[in-house]
Each structure stands twice: as structure tokens, then as C-alpha cells.
Amino acid sequence: xxxxxxSDAVIRRLxxxxxxxxxxxxxxxxxxxxxxxxxxxxxxASQIRQDFSCFGEFGQQGYGYNVEDLKREISQILGMDRGxxxxxxxxxxxxxxxxxxxxxxxxxxxxxxxxxxxxxxxxTEINGTRIYHSDKMAEVFAxxxxxxxxxxxxxxxxxxxxxDQLVEMGVMGFWNxxxxxxxxxxxGVEFEExxxxxSLLTLSYRISNK
Amino acid sequence: xxxxxxSDAVIRRLxxxxxxxxxxxxxxxxxxxxxxxxxxxxxxASQIRQDFSCFGEFGQQGYGYNVEDLKREISQILGMDRGxxxxxxxxxxxxxxxxxxxxxxxxxxxxxxxxxxxxxxxxTEINGTRIYHSDKMAEVFAxxxxxxxxxxxxxxxxxxxxxDQLVEMGVMGFWNxxxxxxxxxxxGVEFEExxxxxSLLTLSYRISNK
Numbered sequence: 001x002x003x004x005x006x007s008d009a010v011i012r013r014l015x016x017x018x019x020x021x022x023x024x025x026x027x028x029x030x031x032x033x034x035x036x037x038x039x040x041x042x043x044x045a046s047q048i049r050q051d052f053s054c055f056g057e058f059g060q061q062g063y064g065y066n067v068e069d070l071k072r073e074i075s076q077i078l079g080m081d082r083g084x085x086x087x088x089x090x091x092x093x094x095x096x097x098x099x100x101x102x103x104x105x106x107x108x109x110x111x112x113x114x115x116x117x118x119x120x121x122x123x124t125e126i127n128g129t130r131i132y133h134s135d136k137m138a139e140v141f142a143x144x145x146x147x148x149x150x151x152x153x154x155x156x157x158x159x160x161x162x163x164d165q166l167v168e169m170g171v172m173g174f175w176n177x178x179x180x181x182x183x184x185x186x187x188g189v190e191f192e193e194x195x196x197x198x199s200l201l202t203l204s205y206r207i208s209n210k
Numbered sequence: 211x212x213x214x215x216x217s218d219a220v221i222r223r224l225x226x227x228x229x230x231x232x233x234x235x236x237x238x239x240x241x242x243x244x245x246x247x248x249x250x251x252x253x254x255a256s257q258i259r260q261d262f263s264c265f266g267e268f269g270q271q272g273y274g275y276n277v278e279d280l281k282r283e284i285s286q287i288l289g290m291d292r293g294x295x296x297x298x299x300x301x302x303x304x305x306x307x308x309x310x311x312x313x314x315x316x317x318x319x320x321x322x323x324x325x326x327x328x329x330x331x332x333x334t335e336i337n338g339t340r341i342y343h344s345d346k347m348a349e350v351f352a353x354x355x356x357x358x359x360x361x362x363x364x365x366x367x368x369x370x371x372x373x374d375q376l377v378e379m380g381v382m383g384f385w386n387x388x389x390x391x392x393x394x395x396x397x398g399v400e401f402e403e404x405x406x407x408x409s410l411l412t413l414s415y416r417i418s419n420k
Contacts, residue, residue, distance in 0.1 A: 195226075196308075201224070203383055
């Protein structure tokens with residue numbers, strides 16, 4: 001597989017391809033053309049062929065792509081087969097919602113445990129995930145191993161301090177759902193933010209400009 | 211303002227510009243150059259100038275952009291000044307989290323009310339938003355006016371049926387947080403989906419390919 005100079009824009013399209021291929025596979029579709037993918041996804045067929053060519057040759061001219069093979073290749077590129085471990089910090093409403101409803105394992109992540117400071121939550125389980133006191137993070141990581149990613153659902157005012165602590169404990173990936181920008185001076189720490197407002201504003205534009 | 215042939219990619223960048231300009235304004239920054247925006251946001255300065263030129267001339271060569279003016283222009287383009295009304299359907303953990311934590315009014319939306327089928331929620335308020343029984347939607351809309359957008363936080367198995375009902379009542383915009391694809395055969399209905407998994411998979415790629 002060649003993996004050079006892949007732009008952020010291509011990377012951000014890969015999960016969408018993965019979702020569509022997953023849907024096709026559920027419908028027992030065996031092969032798909034770039035034209036069909038194009039009509040389903042709103043990218044041009046040439047854009048799709050170009051995206052896939054960044055990673056090597058998946059398709060065969062005139063025959064389209066094998067759905068299962070292409071899905072597996074994309075899942076490997078996305079690192080879904082790496083056995084990543086993840087923890088969730090901050091079990092408020094949003095943390096609850098994620099633990100109850102979000103399929104971490106379908107994204108290739110094993111949910112190790114969650115942390116909160118609320119004594120009424122500590123020691124309980126949500127959907128099979130045990131909640132520990134946030135003071136115990138170092139101990140829990142020593143026992144279970146340091147996770148690859150921490151999901152941050154904590155209040156804004158503690159988010160950066162907590163991030164610094166987690167980085168010090170060796171956590172190098174952050175899924176940031178706190179709605180504030182976080183950063184680290186340690187090289188190689190990755191942050192991915194969810195900005196719900198960007199999505200709602202895009203909808204606002206579309207209903208305003210018809 | 212000229213508003214022709216604006217690509218979806220440009221539209222999706224506008225909320226990010228808005229966020230950064232908002233941050234700059236909070237720091238009492240008066241003017242900003244496309245070079246500074248570029249270094250903050252990771253787009254090229256030429257990309258930024260090109261994006262803004264889609265909507266007319268905001269900047270002046272060599273002087274940069276006035277932060278307040280540019281923010282106001284972008285907010286108007288995004289329709290944040292249109293007085294949009296919104297309701298939330300499905301007050302589970304995610305619905306609770308949004309009502310408690312998400313700033314709808316900062317996106318230009320007035321939150322009219324919420325709906326759920328759980329009798330223990332009906333009649334209560336969350337963060338000032340009254341919850342009605344989902345059976346009463348038509349009555350409530352008759353009284354308060356039909357909202358521009360419905361936020362859908364309902365279980366997957368009822369999402370499409372509920373969407374069809376809401377479209378029939380005149381709702382033309384859907385902020386879809388159900389994690390399944392929804393659609394409508396009625397022309398002009400707009401759907402905007404949040405795909406949390408796309409975001410986590412992007413992070414998975416980045417921690418896997420270092």
C-alpha cells in the first residue's frame with residue numbers, strides 16, 4: 001500500500017466511504033462502481049477513483065470495486081484493526097449517551113473504563129463499562145495499560161488541566177467533545193474535536209438560502 | 211452580496227471561520243490578515259481569500275479584514291440573523307445533554323420546546339425548555355408556529371416514521387443525531403447529520419499512521 005502525501009480532505013472522506021460500503025455489504029452487494037458510489041455520496045466518480053488511488057489499486061477498470069475487499073482495505077487504512085484502547089472521562093449526560101449508544105467497538109476501539117468525580121457514579125457500570133474515580137486514573141492505567149485515546153466529556157473549565165494530566169500519563173490521542181479547543185506542548189499528541197455548532201450552522205445556511 | 215455557485219466545501223468552512231473570528235473578537239482583536247487566519251486555521255491564505263470572495267469583497271488589500279464586520283457578514287450568510295425556530299424530539303441522555311449544554315441561541319436558533327413519549331418527562335422543563343408529549347406536536351405547532359428545524363435524538367427504529375410525520379406538519383429542516391440516514395420524498399427538505407464515528411475514525415487514522 002502506498003501512503004504518501006494523503007491530504008486531510010481525503011482522510012476525512014474515508015470514514016464516509018467506509019459507512020457506505022458497510023451499508024452495501026449489509027444489503028449483500030458484491031461489487032460497486034465508482035459511478036454508483038458517486039451518485040450515492042455526492043462526490044464525482046473521478047474524485048472517488050483518485051481518492052482510492054492514494055492507497056493503491058483496489059478496483060479493476062470496467063469491473064468496479066469488490067465491496068468487501070474495499071471495505072477491509074479502508075478499515076485497515078483507518079487503523080480499525082489495531083486493537084486501540086479508549087477510556088471516557090466525564091460521565092454526565094453526554095458521557096452517558098456515548099456509553100449507552102455509541103458503538104466504540106464498531107470503530108475498532110475497546111472501551112476499557114470511564115472516570116468521573118461523582119461518588120454516586122464511582123463503582124457503577126454503564127452498559128458494561130465500569131466507572132472509576134478520576135483520582136484513580138494513574139492506578140487504573142498501571143493495571144489495564146495506558147489507553148490510546150481518551151474521550152473528553154468533562155466541563156470546559158477542567159478540560160485543559162485534565163488533558164495535561166492525561167498526556168503526562170502517556171495518553172496521546174484525545175477525542176474532544178468539550179466544545180473548547182485543547183492543545184498540548186508534547187509533540188505527537190493528536191486532538192480530534194466535535195463541533196456540533198458547525199453542523200447546525202451548515203443546516204442554518206441551507207434553510208436560509210433556498 | 212453575490213451568492214452564486216458556492217460549493218458545499220466552502221459552506222462547511224464558514225462555521226469554522228465564524229468560530230475563529232468570534233474567538234478573536236473576545237480577545238478584542240480589531241483586524242486580522244488572511245495570513246494570520248491561515249496560520250490559525252490550517253487553510254492557505256489564498257484559499258481563505260478565495261472563500262471570502264465567493265460572498266463579495268470583505269477585505270482590503272494590505273489591511274486585512276475587520277474582525278467584527280467579517281464575523282457579522284458570515285453570520286448573515288449562515289442565516290444566523292433569520293430568527294429560526296427549533297424543537298428537540300427525544301429527551302434521552304443525548305437530548306438532555308443538548309438541552310443542558312448546547313447553545314442553540316448562539317447559532318441563531320430559538321429553542322421552542324421539546325417532545326418525548328416518557329410520561330415522567332412530559333410537563334417538566336430542562337434548562338428552561340418545556341417538554342410536551344410527542345402526540346401533541348401538531349397542537350403545539352398550531353399554537354407556537356411550526357419550527358424551521360427539528361433536532362432528532364430519537365431511537366433509530368422510530369426516526370424515519372417521525373421524520374415523515376414532521377414533514378407532513380411542515381417541518382423542512384432536520385438536524386439528525388440518530389446515527390441513521392433519513393430522507394424525505396418532499397422536495398426542499400434539508401437533512402444535516404452528525405456522524406460521530408467519522409470523527410473518531412479520523413482520529414484512529416492519525417494515531418495509527420505516525
